[in-house]
Amino acid sequence: MSDEITTVKIGQQVPDFELTVYEPENHDFGKRNLSDLKKAGKWTILFFYPADFTFV
Amino acid sequence: MGAELITVSTDTEFVHLAWKRDEKELADVKYAMGADPTGKISRLFGVYDEGSGLALRGTFIISPDGTLFNSEVNFYNMGRNIDELMRKFKANLYLARKADEGCPSKWKDDGDKTLRPGPEMVGRVHEALND
Numbered sequence: 001m002s003d004e005i006t007t008v009k010i011g012q013q014v015p016d017f018e019l020t021v022y023e024p025e026n027h028d029f030g031k032r033n034l035s036d037l038k039k040a041g042k043w044t045i046l047f048f049y050p051a052d053f054t055f056v
Numbered sequence: 057m058g059a060e061l062i063t064v065s066t067d068t069e070f071v072h073l074a075w076k077r078d079e080k081e082l083a084d085v086k087y088a089m090g091a092d093p094t095g096k097i098s099r100l101f102g103v104y105d106e107g108s109g110l111a112l113r114g115t116f117i118i119s120p121d122g123t124l125f126n127s128e129v130n131f132y133n134m135g136r137n138i139d140e141l142m143r144k145f146k147a148n149l150y151l152a153r154k155a156d157e158g159c160p161s162k163w164k165d166d167g168d169k170t171l172r173p174g175p176e177m178v179g180r181v182h183e184a185l186n187d
Binding site for chain 1: 058059060061062063064065066067069070071072073074075076078079082085086087088089090091092096097098099100101102103105108110111112113114115116117118119120121122123124125126127132135136141145148149
């Protein structure tokens with residue numbers, strides 16, 4: 001994968017990505033990737049914020 | 057609702073765990089808390105602040121086929137409104153089914169008035185909204 005990241009724009013296909021996550025429901029760590037969410041027929045809402053231990 | 061909400065910051069998953077455990081406001085949190093310590097995902101969505109190494113307050117809605125439908129980015133000190141997010145999400149669900157309609161600014165939920173762009177609406181949006 002190239003080091004240069006192009007910002008995705010409205011109406012464009014979002015390239016596949018994977019995130020390591022903390023899952024409060026299982027109290028465990030896991031992964032989320034867009035291709036699995038697409039396969040499951042789900043909408044994905046990403047909610048970015050600057051930092052933990054601050055207001056969101 | 058057929059949607060997966062994932063929160064993302066440049067903190068690690070370990071810090072997410074500690075924050076969730078400490079902060080009483082997060083007691084009911086069920087969504088996955090994503091870790092983006094390299095800023096790669098934040099950069100992909102254009103919310104990575106190179107100066108601080110933090111992600112700006114951005115919200116993005118991606119359809120099941122992988123299309124980016126919505127983006128909203130707020131400055132650091134402005135919180136987001138969950139009702140506004142839900143309004144946009146519901147509008148996206150509706151428009152994914154009825155692509156030839158439009159949800160006007162006051163649209164809130166299924167059953168509210170939509171617009172169907174066409175020649176008869178040119179210069180008559182007021183009438184279309186109020187008839």
